Amino acid sequence: MASAKSTRNDVQGALELAVFAGGRVTRHPLPAEGRVSLGRSPENDVPIDDSSVSRRHAIIHLGPPIAIEDLGSANGTRLRRERSAGPTTKLVELQPEQGKTMELSVGDAVNLGSTLIVILPREGTASAAPGQGQGQPIVLDPAMERLYALAERVAGAPITVLLLGETGAGKEVLAEHIHRRSPRAQGPFVRLNCAALSESLLESELFGHERGAFTSAVQAKPGLLETAEKGTVLLDEVGELPPSIQVKLLRVLEERKVMRVGGLSPRPIDVRFISATNRDLAAEVKRGAFREDLFFRLNGIALTIPPLRARISEIAPLARSLADRTASALGRPAPAFARETLAALEAHGWPGNIRELRNVIERAVVLSGGDTLLPEHLLLDAAAALPPVEARPAAAPAEPRPAAAPEAAAPAGTVPPAEGGGGLRGELDAIERKRIVDALEQCAGNQTQAAALLGMPRRTFVARLSAYGIPRPRKGKATR
Template identity: 60%
Template sequence: MQRLYALAERIADSTISVLVLGETGVGKEVLAETIHRLSPRRNAPFVKLNCAAFTETLLESELFGHERGAFTGAVAQKPGLLESADGGTVFLDEVGELGASTQVKLLRVLEDRKVQRVGSLKPKEIDVRFVAATNRDLEAEVFAGTFREDLFFRLNGIPLVIPPLRERPVEIEPLARALVTHLCRRSGRREPDITHQALDVLLRYSWPGNIRELRNVMERAVLLCGSDPIAPEHLPVEKMVSTLPARSFASMRPPAPRVAPAPPKSRPPDFEATLPVPRPTVPPTTDNALKSGVELIERDLIVRALEQCAGNQTHAARLLGISRRTLVSRLEQYNLPRPRKPRDE
């Protein structure tokens, strides 16, 4: 994540659009706010809109504004969020949910830097930077015809991929401790420690809800532990000890097309800023038994997944909720033999 935020700092001064990709709860909005805060626009508005929270008609009114009488219920003139963000940054969350009509109008704004209220004939110039986010595979949706290719290219100036929390377990302990500190300062409580047994539970869980879920779990633990250290009994253990793998970001995407979509025709190679997922490691700890225990659990899960998938590494990685590259590095780390490559892999 350090490399990701370093890249965010490098691109903050530009006006190029940014597309943030990642599962629900990984912190896409936080990254967007970071880009805005580091940019020359930091003192101007940061306006955010969840594109999935409105019908298409209401969404267009929110984005572009409307004139009085433009539609039923439009009893007064209203500027849109794009006008309100003039000089600043617009964050479009769940941008993959945009309807066809809104996609066309947003594309026009991105190209002309002018916004036209619903019911108005007068466009108005605006100066905004666009940061969009989605947990969907927009390239696959472009190929399927549900998302405009030209709009995708406009939004995808710099793509930033946030890995799911389960692929960066080195961050789980420091994140959990930071959340406990924040929650206790906010509520005026004494900050409790976290036992090794509780950390073991946190490390073994696959976190399908990512950082948002971790925050909820730690908030519950702080409330339940009282003056004691946070222990497994303060966590939703019945749920968290389950070894069922979480769905990976790849598994949330629409079915892959038979023919892969062509790469962008005009995007310079320097703009291909998607970061590789860092190799997960177990967080350093003074309790060697804990570290060894986590590694044994992980090794056993990998062996079982490969057996269940008849040695197919791609299928096993999907079952475990990790990338194939991560699986290969784990095979090397634990000195496990790599299965012979099946014909269909």
């Protein structure tokens, strides 16, 4: 997570800025006070890679009160609020005058061009960090139930575990569950993202260093493997380990001893190893990018987590739990889900799995402002919709795989049949088409503004116009 720099101080507050741009969300912890600049230029505290955002677009003033100032951007800064209009609610947009600030509340949705930004309570403050304090994992799909039942049995045995599955599918959550159900539950659970650090930093993080081992080593520091004593170490993205660290890790696994960088004698350690990867590690072994001996050491048993699109029965309960959490962080009552909203969620392909679902639901709760989540609040990418039922390949059970030769450890990637299909797709297309026509009408045919209103990149918007056969309006003309 990138941290927003403050021009006054760098003390992190209890808030973060979620930036929804180009179908991705990035999160930036906000300082307790000061100014945070936003814009396309990399010099901004929060750079936003979206052509509809100006190089220097806006400034957030952190309070109290919190306020936003537009810096004369080309596509504007608009605060989206719902106002009740008789029995219905109506979306109103407020635009700050250039050079003047407009007050913001936590949870307000603001459009910078077509990028949506929202200030939220920071993860780990009001809402829990991944895998921590979120209560029990939600497990309802039969293949997931079998997987978790096997994980319970594995938890009690002194065996290394390799977790396979797509990004965001829940490998870290399962790793922590195994730790909590193991005899090491009272010990630490320590996670290291092997992809996030340079080779030398990774080495000193994992194994520690002695004083003077390198120029900045002014003090001796135990490594992660030592701090996890009597607990569990999760090596996340283990497929990214550079070859030199692979050799050292193999030695640790064989000897159960760790040698600090610059150290003279190895220290015994007592930790359990769980590794996780979204790569096909067996294929990495075959092409010589991952050591076979280390693969066998880590792969005491391999458990494969099915992708979310193969766990349709879990989508609605997960969505409800995520919506409740977001609403409670924003001090709002838990929202209801329209039937069509749940159908749309179940028809989506979820390439980013539960992490993507979380982003979509957080954004929907913010955008809805009201008490019911409607399909138009989801802003799902139509390109990631599942094909109609009849066009999908036959489902294969996502079974856990016992320790075996490299061939046995390929992640599952099958698409099961789901409720709905072509009819539902058609319904969703009709909803999206109507939203686009309405937005164009509201913006007097201005495509840039209509795309921004829908929180859609302009290029996607234009592609949708031709996909739905909506004539591209000439400047200043509304479309029907």
